[in-house]
Amino acid sequence: MLQKVQDFIQEYRLLAPEKGPVIVGFSGGSDSVVLLDILLKSGYQCVAAHCNFQLRTTESLRDLEFVRTLSNKLHIPFISIDFQTIKHAKEKGISIEMAARELRYEWFEKICMEHNAQAIATGHHLDDNIETLLLNLTRGTGLKGLTGMPVRNGNVVRPLLSSSRAEIKQYIEKNQLEFVEDSSNASTDIVRNKFRHVIIPLLEEINPAFRNSCKETIENLQGAYKIYQQEISIIRKDIVHFSDSALSIDYFKLIQHEEYSTILFELLRDYGFNRDQIQQICRSFQAESGKQFYSGTHSLLKDRNKLIIRPHVIKPDDLSDIKVSNKLNIRIFEKDIAFKLSKDNQTVHLDADKITFPLTIRKWQEADYFYPLGMKGRKKLSDFFIDLKINRFDKENIHVVLSDNQIVWVVGLRIDERVKLTEETKRILEIIID
Secondary structure: OHHHHHHHHHHOOOOOHHHOOEEEEOOOOHHHHHHHHHHHHOOOOEEEEEEEOOOOHHHHHHHHHHHHHHHHHHOOOEEEEEOOHHHHHHHHOOOHHHHHHHHHHHHHHHHHHHOOOOEEEOOOOHHHHHHHHHHHHHHOOOOHHHHOOOOEEOOEEOOOOOOOHHHHHHHHHHHOOOOOOOHHHHOOOOHHHHHHHHHHHHHHHHOOOHHHHHHHHHHHHHHHHHHHHHHHHHHHHHHEEEOOOOEEEEHHHHOOOOOHHHHHHHHHHHHOOOHHHHHHHHHHHHOOOOOEEEOOOEEEEEEOOEEEEEEOOEEEOOOOOOOOOOOEEEEEEEOOOOOOOOOOOOEEEEEHHHOOOOEEEEEOOOOOEEOEOOOOOOEEHHHHHHHOOOOHHHHOOOEEEEEOOEEEEEOOOEEEHHHOOOOOOOEEEEEEEO
16 A cells, blocks of 8 residues: 555655655544555655544543654654634534534644645545545535545645555554544444445445445546536636626626536636525526625625626724724525524624625714614614613714615614514524624
8 A cells, every 4th residue: 555655646746755844634543644654654754733623522632642642753743733613613604524624724724834844635535535425416516526535635635545444444454553543433423424334335235346436437527527627717718807806707608608507606606606596696687687696705796797796895984993893704694494593792693685785884973873673663873872871981882784874783782673584584694793
C-alpha cells in the first residue's frame, strides 16, 4: 500500500517533499494514523493537527492524549483546538456533522497559512468516497454529487482516496500501528454507518466487485463532469455579467439553450439556490418583472430581460456607537415542523417572503412608527417606548431594522405585526445579533 499511495500522490501531483510541510488532519483513527505513517516514510515534513469537537467527552480526551503522545514519539509538531460544535450548529441552523466540517476546514486553512504549508492532507479513502456517493444519491443530487470527493479541493488533498478500508486495516496489522477507535462508528443510527455496515455489504452480495465497480464509475463521472463544466464555463462567459455588488444573467440568451434550467442551476447553486427554487424561477419567466426569490445568502430579482442576483445586505446607517452588536448574521431557510421561535431577544424570525432586500439598520428617529406585534394599528416609536417605560438613556441606544424603509424590527424589543410568521409562512428570515 505504501507504494500505491506514493504512486497516487505522484500521479495527481498532490505533494512534493521539497515544497514544505504538510498539515495532516490527525484524529487518531486508523485512516489518519496510516496517512501520517506513509507521509513520514515518504520523506514529508508533517504537522499533526487534531480537532476536539467535544461530542464524546471521555473518548475525546482519550483521543487527544493519544495523538499528542504519538506525535511526540514521532518527533513531529503537534497542534490541537477545542470546538464548541453543538453551539456552532445551533447558531448556524445546520447539522452537527456540517458544523464540525465547517469548523475543521476553517481551522485547517488558517494553520496552513501560519505554517506556510504546501497542503492539508486528510485520511479520506475509497470507502468514504463510495459512502459519499450513495448518500448524495439517496438525498438527491446533481452530477457533481455523483463524482464523490475530489482528490484535491483547494489546499486539501486526499492521498488515500484510491485505497480501501480493507487495505488500510492490512497496513495497520503489517506495520503494527496503534490507533484509537471511535465507538460511534459502529452505530447504525448514523446514516453513513448504515451504508457502511448494512447497505454496501448487501450490494456486495449482488456484485462482489461492487467497490471496484463504484470506483470506476466515480472516475468516469469525474471525467464527464470536467467536460460538462467546460461547457458551463463557456455559457457563463456569454450570459453572466458581474458588477461590484451583484451579478446579472441575460434571460433571453439563457432560454436559447434547450436545458436552460440545468444551466441556471449550475450558475446559481454557489449562491445557495436549490433545484426546487430553480424550477420556481424558470416558471416565473412568463410572468411580469419584479418577482423575487431568496436563498439563505442571496436574493434574485427577475427584471425585464435580466435575472439580478445580489447578497442579502444589512446596511448600517449609523452603527458607530451601537452597544448591542458589532455583527449581524442573517440567513433564510425553509420552515418545517421542527422549527421553534427563539426566545432570545437578540434573535428574530420574520416571514422572508414579506421582506425586501437590502435591509437597513439605524438609530430610531422621532418620526418613526411601526405596527407592534400583537396590535392591529400603527404606533409611534416614542409612544411605544413610553408604554414600555424605557428611560431616556436607554432610548438613545435603540436601533431599528428596516425593509423598504418600513420598520420590521425594533432591535431587542418587538417585530412588526406585518412580517410575523403565520401558518402560511414558507420561508423564514433569521437575524442574529452577536
